[in-house]
Amino acid sequence: MINPLVINITYLMLTSALLLSFVRLAKGPSLPDRVVALELVATIVAGIVGTHAIDTGVASFLDIAIVLALTAFLAAIGFARFLERGGPRDD
Amino acid sequence: MIEWILSTFMIVGAALMLLAAIGIIRLPDLPTRMHASTKSGALGTSLIMIAVALAFMDTAVSARAFAIISFIILTAPVAAHVIGRAGYFVGVPLWEGTVKDALKESYDPETHQLHSGLEGKEPRKSVTYGVAESPATKDLEEPEPKKPE
Numbered sequence: 001m002i003n004p005l006v007i008n009i010t011y012l013m014l015t016s017a018l019l020l021s022f023v024r025l026a027k028g029p030s031l032p033d034r035v036v037a038l039e040l041v042a043t044i045v046a047g048i049v050g051t052h053a054i055d056t057g058v059a060s061f062l063d064i065a066i067v068l069a070l071t072a073f074l075a076a077i078g079f080a081r082f083l084e085r086g087g088p089r090d091d
Numbered sequence: 092m093i094e095w096i097l098s099t100f101m102i103v104g105a106a107l108m109l110l111a112a113i114g115i116i117r118l119p120d121l122p123t124r125m126h127a128s129t130k131s132g133a134l135g136t137s138l139i140m141i142a143v144a145l146a147f148m149d150t151a152v153s154a155r156a157f158a159i160i161s162f163i164i165l166t167a168p169v170a171a172h173v174i175g176r177a178g179y180f181v182g183v184p185l186w187e188g189t190v191k192d193a194l195k196e197s198y199d200p201e202t203h204q205l206h207s208g209l210e211g212k213e214p215r216k217s218v219t220y221g222v223a224e225s226p227a228t229k230d231l232e233e234p235e236p237k238k239p240e
Contacts, residue, residue, distance in 0.1 A: 001094075002094060002097060002098065002146065003094070003098065006098040006101055006102065007101075009102060009105070010101045010102065010104075010105040010139075013102075013105035013106060013108070013109045014105050014108060014109070016109055016112070017105075017108045017109040017111065017112035017113075018112070019112075020109075020112035020113060020115070020116045021111075021112045021115055021116070021128075023116055024115050024116050024124075030121070030178070030181075030183045031181075032121050032174055032175075032177060032178035032181065032183055033121055033124065033183075035174050036115065036121070036124055036125050036128055036171075036174060037115060037128075039128070039129075039132075039167075039170060039171075039174075040111060040112065040115055040128040040132050043108070043111075043128075043132040043133065043135070043136050043163070043167075044108050044112070044132070046136050046159070046163070047104065047105065047108055047135060047136050047139045050136070050139040050140055050142070050143045050156075050159075051101065051105075051139060053143055054097075054101070054142065054143055054146045059147055059149065059151070059152045059155075062143065062152065062155045062156060062159065063155070065140075065159050066155065066158060066159055066162070069159060069162050069163050069166070070162070072170075073166040073169075073170055076170035076173065076174055077169075077170065077173060079174070079177075080170075080173040080174050080176070080177040081177075083177040083178070083180070083181050084176075084177045084180055084181075
């Protein structure tokens with residue numbers, strides 16, 4: 001089985017990445033910056049889900065990663081359409 | 092043996108995602124942040140999914156892992172392109188050290204049209220520039236259509 005140290009290091013790096021991208025999500029100067037940070041958050045959470053699937057040995061967690069990637073893509077497309085149509089926004 | 096390969100994939104994938112997060116917080120403006128986050132983020136998730144496929148060694152799990160990889164690699168560039176386009180149209184300021192903005196002279200924000208830079212120009216007449224005998228401009232002139240006898 002996998003060394004638990006590897007799992008822990010992976011969790012540590014991924015949660016640090018999640019924290020940093022959340023900082024950008026919170027303080028990003030414009031709305032497209034926040035959307036980019038949100039997409040990176042979804043990608044990192046998909047990685048965390050994969051790591052957790054390796055850690056626990058439950059393969060059903062991968063379905064969550066599929067749905068997460070799908071909804072993140074749709075959210076990015078929706079935000080882009082919203083920005084280009086010029087809706088009311090409050091950065 | 093396979094444990095070492097798997098551990099390497101996991102560590103490298105997580106390090107790439109950490110690099111993407113550092114890039115998104117350190118780089119100065121929207122296109123550079125996108126440049127950092129999309130490429131290395133997609134590659135990091137792909138490496139972790141390869142590690143999942145190696146860890147389970149099962150056909151169904153491997154199929155799902157490769158479905159995630161192909162989906163992320165297909166959608167990440169599309170989403171980045173759409174967000175970058177919307178950000179440029181909305182008028183997100185670029186970094187003050189930007190060297191070249193190739194869209195600036197060809198995009199009209201009033202009419203929301205993108206020009207190729209060739210509209211409104213007459214097709215080049217070689218006589219205008221006094222280089223009528225140049226072999227480079229000779230091909231631009233259309234030959235006279237011959238009348239049928």
